[in-house]
Amino acid sequence: MIFLSHIKTARQFITRGQNKATRLIFYTGILFFLVTVGCETFAQQSVIQYVQPFSGTSASTTLASQHIEDKTERLANTIPAVAPPFSMTQWTPQTQLSEKKCLAPYYYNNKKFYGIRASHWISGSCTQDYGSFTIMPISGKLRTSATDYAADYTHTGEVATPSYYKTSLPGYNLLAEATATLRCGLIKVTALKADSVYLLITPNSDQAKGYIKIDRQKGEISGYNPVHRIYQGWGQPAGFSGYFFIRISKVFTTSGVFSGASVSADQSVENQKDLGAYLGFKLQKGESISIYAGTSFTSIAAAKLNLETEINSAGLATIVSATNQVWERSLGQIKVSDASEKNKRIFYTALYHAQQHPRLFNDVDGGYPEFGGNYTKKTLKQGNYYDDFSMWDIYRAQLPLVELLKPDLANDFANSLVLKGQQGGWLPIFPCWNNYTAAMIGDHATAFLASAYNKGIRDYDVKEAYRLMRQNAFQMPDSAQYLNGKGRRGINSYLKYGYIPMEDSIPDAFHKKEQVSRTLEYAYDDYALATVAKDLGKESDYKQLKKRSLNYKNVFDQQEGMVKGRFADGNWYTPFYPDHREPYITEGTPRQYTFYVPHDIPGLIKLMGGEKKLENKLDSLFAKKEYWHGNEPGHQIPFLYNYTHSPWKTQLQISRILAEEYSEGSGGLSGNDDAGQMSAWYVFAALGFYPVDPVSGNYQLTSPLFKQAVISLTNGKKLTITTIRKGKKSIYSSKITLNGKSLTKNQITHQSLVHGGELIFYLQDEPIKR
Secondary structure, three states: OHHHHHHHHHHHHHHOOOOHHHHHHHHHHHHHHHHHHHHHHHOOOOOHHHOOOOOOOOEOOOHHHHOOOOHHHHEOOOOOOEOOOOOOOEEEEEOOOOOOOOOOOOOOOOOEEOEEEEEOOOOOOOOOOOOOEEEEEEEOOOOOOHHHHOEEOOOOOOEEEOOEEEEEEOOOOEEEEEEEOOOEEEEEEEEOOOEEEEEEEEEOOOOOOOEEEEEOOOOEEEEEEEEEOOOOOOOOEEEEEEEEEEEEOOOOOEEEEEEOOEEEOOOEEEOOOOEEEEEEEEEOOOOEEEEEEEEEOOOHHHHHHHHHHHOOOOOHHHHHHHHHHHHHHHHOOEEEEOOOHHHHHHHHHHHHHOOOOOEEOOOOOOEEEOOOOOOOEEEOOOOOOEEOOOHHHHOOOHHHHHHHHOHHHHHHHHHHHHHHHHHHOOOOOOOEOOEOOOOOOOOHHHHHHHHHHHOOOOOOOHHHHHHHHHHHHHOOOOHHHHHOOOOOOOHHHHHHHOOOOOOOOOOOOOOOOOHHHHHHHHHHHHHHHHHHHHHOOOHHHHHHHHHHOOHHHHHEEOOOOEEOOEOOOOOEOOOOOOOOOOOOOOOOOHHHHOOOOOOOHHHHHHHHOOHHHHHHHHHHHHHOOOOOOOOHHHOOHHHHHHHOOOOHHHHHHHHHHHHHOEOOOOOOEOOOOOOOHHHHHHHHHHHOEEEEEHHHOEEEEOOOOOOEEEEEOOOOOEEEEEEEEOOOOOOEEEEEEEOOEEOOOOEEEHHHHHOOEEEEEEEEOOOOOO
16 A cells, blocks of 8 residues: 555656656665565556557457448557556557547557557547657668568567557567656657668658758757647648657767658758658667657647656656556556456456546646637646547546546546636537547536536535536527537537427538437436536536436337437438437437437336336347447447346456457457447446446446456455356346345446445346346
């Protein structure tokens, strides 16, 4: 416990406002402490060894992957990220050029290697990288065109962990290694034979923008890659850049800049296509170059301060060891025991992927770019500021996992959203690139804030949080603000009709139409806000929102027994194809979205005609193979059997999904991981519980995957989950106890979990049928 508390104190200290000299001395001391004491502490308990960073970097090879309606979803779009959890910048081998939408910087089966990228790719997404830059070592003659200098990519001798990456470049007789801290990276290049060696440093702008400058006397390189918006305001400046400051350990003998194949002896270049800088060295066999790189979203000076504070001149081994221990502590919050090493690898890889985002956005001195601003810097007084909330995806399980394991971090997330709302005027719907977007549907910043509030995470301006959530729920922005991505899409129609009719095509959004899905998700957000209104004594708001939370009923066609598009006059949209992609549904089908009423399953059951009807409809969905795990809207569906007389079917389906939708290797995920949501689902399900309705603080129970799991909570308590099976294939529950008392329902509360103790599942081969 002393060791863990030292790390926590160190991280808080080095990321916030002490003077530079003090921070540097303290950070160096902590690194020494981690290496000398931490290694011994974790040597017998290592879990980082189970992480497979390449998982999800090629087309899915899972058992379930052949039945995916949208073939593009076979790519999980993760990257082998090297960085501590929730970092500002991830460092990845680069096998894909550009910062284009839906193209990750790395794919396992690509044949060319372009260097090590300082990336801001949203893990598992279909968005775009931004503000990135790449460092590529080559030898022999100078080449500056990517098609000329790209190396043949081989996995021979390659090593990838969350804290370290190594690869050899046989064509250049070079070895490249990389490690990282929260905001900085360290790359080491070693010559395997005597030769001329060059470093190519390229801001990765697809818009012929950016700047890079060489200071030969100091051995420093600095620059930036301007960030541009996506979705709302597409292509416009985002109001900040990806800045970098690089220091080289060895004096270079030559240097210059380039634009594609065009080379110049100048020492700076700006706003040209494929621009970059080159540095030349003469290396003997075995000789190395260390490249120290700081990153920032506010300035080059801040990138330099980040570097001096977090790394300074520490060596590769020291930083690897320190970052390794950070991951050991974070992953080790959950210790699983099981005979299956494969299941451990899948589990800890999922836990690694669930800790990539939201992204740290502030410098060590607390500076960060104003949300939706114009290159304006703000400064935090305490805590940290985060961005890249893939909110439509992660409010379901990834953020609830943070709430359970790292409530202080969840509090920083909540405070960051409130700051965004204050700075931009409206609570953002899907805040990425530190800007408003209307990328997806729903208003799930509200769902997350309500979920955190109801779990006692409230160390931020709750009054302001409520004001901003209420504004989204009750008001329509003016036209300019609405076009900028502020406010709920279609809010006027929703308030007028109690649903969004087919006549409202939602033109001012990336996802247009999708009226039924929007109605369903706004009903959930209204319920979420209602819970906060009730607790704060906002009785009038509570009554209105509670009533609006039932708006899902307005798009439920009882004759069809499913949700369906509806016109303003009340007539239903025809023809009806329950298992086809329909314009009023988001990334799914009417059958799939019918089950999205997480806050009122009893009400949905009543609409359907009783528990047996719900069970039959669930049976039909799975029998038709219409359950699509590779996308988020249905992630709660398998747990809905818990609301019927056959909860054993939840246990059956969850066991099947764990086995078929997740695997090992680069194809180990069945769909877009979307900032860790797919992975967080696995973590929860494998532990035996899942937040179908995160706002309620209740989790639905299922059969755990592991013989035992011990969760170390930040309040100092431990929750031990033990599974006692009658046979090797026992998956059906006969009894569940918490601290010796039988649970009579198939759910458990958040408060019960965080109080710790022992949760025991007794499993047998045959289900108990009622």
